Amino acid sequence: MIIREMLLDDHQSLIELFRTTPGITVREADSIEDTEKYLERNPGLNFIATDGEEIVGCVMCGHDGRRGYLQHLVVRTDCRNNGLGQKLYTKCIEALSSVGIEKTHIFVFKTNNLANEFWSKRGWQLREDLNMYSYNASSNSNA
DSSP, rough: EEEEEEEGGHHHHHHHHTSSSSTOOOOOOSSSSHHHHHHHHHOOOEEEEETEEEEEEEEEEEEEEEEEEEEEEEEEEGOOOOSSSHHHHHHHHHHHHTTTTTTEEOOTTOOOOOHHHHHHHHHHHHOOOOOOOOOBBBTTTTO
């Protein structure tokens, strides 16, 4: 498998990967337009894994100048348990470190037991001292 930087041309294949992966939710923010903005704002920080021509994993990440944020760490179910997920997020951590970002967060749905177990086993600390709130100005609702 090869890990390379994510391109906008990968979008449709990634959406299919997201839709077929349990625990992953595709939202309006995953549109090609929003993905393009995200990649432009966070160059060199988003990666995919390929097996031949097929995308089998990805991780998206960005930062606010102080903290990094991982998004959508996804590995196709038949390609799991070989370290690919860890290789992908490690690429993000290294890329973030190269631009001076040392602390990184990931948000995981409480009901996504598989993902919560994945992060916990790798030494990521569950934060119980804060709540996350969301606001969507376009719909005036949470998202």
